[in-house]
Amino acid sequence: xxxxxxxxxxxxxxxxxxxxxxxxxxxxxxxxxxxxxxxxxxxxxxxxxxxxxxxxxxxxxxxxxxxxxxxxxxxxxxxxxxxxxxxxxxxxxxxxxxxxxxxxxxxxxxxxxxxxxxxxxxxxxxxxxxxxxxxxxxxxxxxxxxxxxxxxxxxxxxxxxxxxxxxxxxxxxxxxxxxxxxxxxxxxxxxxxxxxxxxxxxxxxxxxxxxxxxxxxxxxxxxxxxxxxxxxxxxxxxxxxxxxxxxxxxxxxxxxxxxxxxxxxxxx
Amino acid sequence: xxxxxxxxxxxxxxxxxxxxxxxxxxxxxxxxxxxxxxxxxxxxxxxxxxxxxxxxxxxxxxxxxxxxxxxxxxxxxxxxxxxxxxxxxxxxxxxxxxxxxxxxxxxxxxxxxxxxxxxxxxxxxxxxxxxxxxxxxxxxxxxxxxxxxxxxxxxxxxxxxxxxxxxxxxxxxxxxxxxxxxxxxxxxxxxxxxxxxxxxxxxxxxxxxxxxxxxxxxxxxxxxxxxxxxxxxxxxxxxxxxxxxxxxxxxxxxxxxxxxxxxxxxxxxxxxxx
Numbered sequence: 253x254x255x256x257x258x259x260x261x262x263x264x265x266x267x268x269x270x271x272x273x274x275x276x277x278x279x280x281x282x283x284x285x286x287x288x289x290x291x292x293x294x295x296x297x298x299x300x301x302x303x304x305x306x307x308x309x310x311x312x313x314x315x316x317x318x319x320x321x322x323x324x325x326x327x328x329x330x331x332x333x334x335x336x337x338x339x340x341x342x343x344x345x346x347x348x349x350x351x352x353x354x355x356x357x358x359x360x361x362x363x364x365x366x367x368x369x370x371x372x373x374x375x376x377x378x379x380x381x382x383x384x385x386x387x388x389x390x391x392x393x394x395x396x397x398x399x400x401x402x403x404x405x406x407x408x409x410x411x412x413x414x415x416x417x418x419x420x421x422x423x424x425x426x427x428x429x430x431x432x433x434x435x436x437x438x439x440x441x442x443x444x445x446x447x448x449x450x451x452x453x454x455x456x457x458x459x460x461x462x463x464x465x466x467x468x469x470x471x472x473x474x475x476x477x478x479x480x481x482x483x484x485x486x487x488x489x490x491x492x493x494x495x496x497x498x499x500x501x502x503x504x505x506x507x508x509x510x511x512x513x514x515x516x517x518x519x520x
Numbered sequence: 521x522x523x524x525x526x527x528x529x530x531x532x533x534x535x536x537x538x539x540x541x542x543x544x545x546x547x548x549x550x551x552x553x554x555x556x557x558x559x560x561x562x563x564x565x566x567x568x569x570x571x572x573x574x575x576x577x578x579x580x581x582x583x584x585x586x587x588x589x590x591x592x593x594x595x596x597x598x599x600x601x602x603x604x605x606x607x608x609x610x611x612x613x614x615x616x617x618x619x620x621x622x623x624x625x626x627x628x629x630x631x632x633x634x635x636x637x638x639x640x641x642x643x644x645x646x647x648x649x650x651x652x653x654x655x656x657x658x659x660x661x662x663x664x665x666x667x668x669x670x671x672x673x674x675x676x677x678x679x680x681x682x683x684x685x686x687x688x689x690x691x692x693x694x695x696x697x698x699x700x701x702x703x704x705x706x707x708x709x710x711x712x713x714x715x716x717x718x719x720x721x722x723x724x725x726x727x728x729x730x731x732x733x734x735x736x737x738x739x740x741x742x743x744x745x746x747x748x749x750x751x752x753x754x755x756x757x758x759x760x761x762x763x764x765x766x767x768x769x770x771x772x773x774x775x776x777x778x779x780x781x782x783x784x785x786x787x788x789x790x791x792x793x794x
Contacts, residue, residue: 258596265588276623364735
């Protein structure tokens with residue numbers, strides 16, 4: 253299939269684009285080491301690692317981090333449960349309005365976050381619900397569910413339905429079938445979807461600004477620094493931390509998805 | 521959850537028909553179109569035009585820039601390399617949106633790394649010339665629409681690469697070979713064979729680049745001058761001004777544009793390329 257070698261120009265352009273996508277994040281790593289507190293001078297006027305220690309001692313950062321972790325964990329759990337149920341419903345039954353449900357479920361990702369955000373904000377205001385931990389969680393769950401739903405549905409569609417039928421024929425009830433046949437089949441899809449959902453929630457800022465009220469998640473903290481930079485070096489450290497904490501689950505999730513579609517390609 | 525989501529969208533719609541009392545600053549809950557009338561004031565019309573223009577150019581640029589990498593992944597990369605390249609594209613798609621915006625604050629800063637290299641290559645005169653243009657320029661890259669444009673392209677590019685790559689994947693190699701066997705030059709093959717077949721992918725990608733640029737408020741807040749974009753306007757109306765009806769009405773704008781866009785895209789076969 254790949255008999256020809258790529259023209260040099262194309263190869264350079266392709267890898268150049270890839271660099272363009274990744275180098276900016278590396279630049280943040282570099283800037284965590286700058287001793288310069290007030291500007292972004294390049295080349296760096298020196299090197300220091302003191303900002304990591306300073307960031308560790310900031311109580312406001314710890315509070316934000318814990319809030320973000322809590323929100324991401326709970327939003328992911330909700331998404332895993334509801335996303336799987338929604339995927340199972342769309343996959344199994346042929347109920348009225350199935351197509352529109354599956355279209356509606358993708359909306360939170362296709363529409364810009366600001367629409368979800370202002371919509372939730374309008375609802376929160378309309379019903380006089382006070383801003384709380386749970387308003388953030390609900391906001392995040394909207395898009396987390398979509399991710400889990402997509403992953404699980406894709407996997408279910410590639411699962412052989414005769415396996416489920418066989419299990420039922422052999423006398424398993426639906427719970428047993430789910431537990432012993434369906435769940436092992438979709439386990440890696442759940443893992444991938446869950447990790448993506450967690451990473452998405454952990455650095456989400458647009459929806460959060462509308463649903464958080466006065467609470468500060470870690471991305472909100474960074475966002476406030478974008479407008480009025482006060483702690484530039486500490487922000488660099490926090491940004492690096494956010495990159496690392498989201499990079500790992502996303503990388504693993506992508507790897508899982510790539511491998512599962514690979515092995516299925518070989519089975520065909 | 522779906523109920524919460526749809527309920528919220530519905531309450532957004534309802535809110536857009538309320539209005540805010542100028543004296544008391546309270547939201548009056550009665551049906552009116554006067555909030556919509558406010559959208560058509562010259563200031564707000566300008567915001568819409570500015571945002572749509574930016575979204576348009578970001579989409580065009582993303583489509584052009586996405587091509588080499590998408591084509592390389594689809595046609596030349598070995599199976600192993602392809603997996604890695606795709607991971608390399610999807611990681612920035614999913615991860616750290618905010619931090620990726622933030623990184624450009626460092627890069628575009630007047631004393632920052634980009635200026636350093638521009639000076640190093642003696643291009644600062646050229647940059648000054650670019651920034652002198654009304655509409656795209658400003659006092660520095662970090663404070664200009666041009667800088668904002670770069671950041672938008674950077675952030676949304678993966679959303680374009682993936683569908684274009686998927687579409688290119690479906691162009692049979694034999695078709696490309698047949699075209700060149702029949703005497704077409706590479707450029708001709710590209711224009712008459714590859715491009716039409718990749719087009720649904722470009723449209724699919726443009727749904728994201730266009731819609732996401734329309735609604736974004738983080739980038740215009742972080743980079744760029746003080747001129748408002750739709751998202752920023754919505755954000756400030758609901759925040760400091762507490763004018764949820766106007767914010768809601770302004771959101772209906774992009775939503776309407778996107779629905780029309782999605783319908784056209786479906787007609788052009790873009791959904792098959794997703």
